[in-house]
Amino acid sequence: MNDTHATNVSIVIPTYNERENLPLLIRRISNALKDVNYEIIVVDDNSPDGTWRLAEELSKEFPIRVLRREGKKGLSSAVMDGIAIANSEKVIVMDADLQHPPEILPLILKALENNDLVVASRYVPGGGVENWSAFRKLVSFGARVLAYMIFPKVRKVKDPLSGFFGLKKSRISLSKLNPLGFKILLEILVKGKFDKTVEVPYIFHGRLHGKSKMGSKEIKNYIIHVIRLSRETGGFWRILLLFTLGAILLIALVLYLIVLSGIILGI
Ligand SMILES: Nc1nc2c(ncn2[C@@H]2O[C@H](COP(=O)(O)OP(=O)(O)OP(=O)(O)O)[C@@H](O)[C@H]2O)c(=O)[nH]1
Numbered sequence: 001m002n003d004t005h006a007t008n009v010s011i012v013i014p015t016y017n018e019r020e021n022l023p024l025l026i027r028r029i030s031n032a033l034k035d036v037n038y039e040i041i042v043v044d045d046n047s048p049d050g051t052w053r054l055a056e057e058l059s060k061e062f063p064i065r066v067l068r069r070e071g072k073k074g075l076s077s078a079v080m081d082g083i084a085i086a087n088s089e090k091v092i093v094m095d096a097d098l099q100h101p102p103e104i105l106p107l108i109l110k111a112l113e114n115n116d117l118v119v120a121s122r123y124v125p126g127g128g129v130e131n132w133s134a135f136r137k138l139v140s141f142g143a144r145v146l147a148y149m150i151f152p153k154v155r156k157v158k159d160p161l162s163g164f165f166g167l168k169k170s171r172i173s174l175s176k177l178n179p180l181g182f183k184i185l186l187e188i189l190v191k192g193k194f195d196k197t198v199e200v201p202y203i204f205h206g207r208l209h210g211k212s213k214m215g216s217k218e219i220k221n222y223i224i225h226v227i228r229l230s231r232e233t234g235g236f237w238r239i240l241l242l243f244t245l246g247a248i249l250l251i252a253l254v255l256y257l258i259v260l261s262g263i264i265l266g267i
Pocket residue numbers: 013014015016017018043044045072073074075078094095096097099163182207211212213214
């Protein structure tokens with residue numbers, strides 16, 4: 001299944017220190033796509049744990065191409081670089097840590113026959129998240145609400161921040177994408193040209209091995225990304241409006257509390 005001329009789908013996997021997860025992931029992809037001519041593109045940022053080396057070893061047995069980049073350039077740019085070298089028009093992006101079940105790859109691929117964009121979604125019936133803290137749920141909810149308020153185009157999708165999705169490569173112009181941090185799908189949804197989009201449910205599992213790279217830095221990056229994207233696409237006034245409304249609400253709340261404390265203290 002290594003004939004690049006007839007590749008039906010390219011699976012792009014960004015990796016950073018995913019040595020323990022990669023072999024299991026590749027086997028599960030291989031089982032899921034038994035009857036499909038696929039290629040896997042591992043985009044690794046020179047992982048200190050040698051994920052890139054392991055991927056090269058695995059490429060002797062599986063149809064894997066490894067793109068090893070110098071320095072940690074980030075998840076979104078890794079995805080873009082992977083899509084850029086994909087041999088197939090149909091591309092699926094997924095994480096390496098087994099939180100995205102490879103068993104639904106055939107479903108995504110089938111949906112790509114009649115759609116330009118297929119989002120594996122945690123927020124449609126049948127989808128969900130496993131073992132998330134209340135804080136992470138709140139952050140995810142807040143991030144989605146922010147995206148919906150600023151970018152009308154993404155409202156058609158229930159999970160616009162998913163890292164698991166398939167698309168037709170010709171529907172995006174890579175040179176126009178300017179993502180930051182983790183949420184490449186947001187950039188793609190806002191700047192891509194998709195006539196037909198569909199979501200397929202999946203359960204976002206707990207990480208099996210290795211450490212998460214999602215942290216407070218990525219929350220900050222997300223906010224900067226949203227502001228930048230809104231400026232690029234003419235939606236910055238919505239951020240200003242949101243900020244103004246937030247300030248008015250805050251002032252009203254403070255005044256209310258001052259009046260209330262005056263009443264309680266009988267002043
Ligand atoms: N090439 C590359 N890959 C990255 C980078 N940061 C993260 N990744 C990969 O991107 C995928 C998503 O990263 P995770 O740390 O799992 O992020 P997450 O799934 O949002 O967070 P968790 O639920 O905590 O795992 C994984 O396959 C990572 O190995 C990076 O800087 N460069």
